[in-house]
Amino acid sequence: MSRLIAFAKRLPWSIAFVILLNLTANLVFPATSWADSSNLGINNSHLTACPTSPNCVVSQNADSKHAIDPISYHVDRDTAKATLLKVLTVVPRTEVVENTDNYIHALSKSRIFKFTDDVEFYxxxxxxxxxxxxxxxxxxxxxxxxRRRMEQIRLAMQDLNI
Known part of the structure; x- marks a missing residue:
């Protein structure tokens, strides 16, 4: 019985902690979604521009805070693509979900909270x-x-002499 009473005394604090944790998470990670089918893929020979938030990089038509260089290669296109697909197999928590002739779309999940990032290659x-x-x-x-993920992929491609 004393355990039940002790548990009952701690319960309000536990509930308050969970509510506070949830509120903090919503402030840090608001439930706004940038990724839907219209924000992914190739449109007029370009990848989609980044939203105004700083959590995106793109190598085409980007402002200075979102810009990143494309990955150059010095082999034929099919070899470069096959090598990139091999590199993606070792990127932690990353899975290729679309692979066409000129486009690769992968999903990469964060380690702790399992947030999903869209990773695209054209x-x-x-x-x-x-x-x-x-x-x-x-x-x-x-x-x-x-940005770090894409730079690591670039370095892996360079290490393979692509």
């Missing part, structure tokens, strides 16, 4: 570059995760 015809875009689906700041 192989334009007659160019030896891979245009890239990585964007968080929710929240505002990603603490630079999307």
């Amino acid at each position: 192989f334009p015809p007659n160019e030896s570059v891979i245009h890239i875009r990585s964007a968080s689906r929710v929240g505002d700041s990603d603490l630079g995760v999307n």
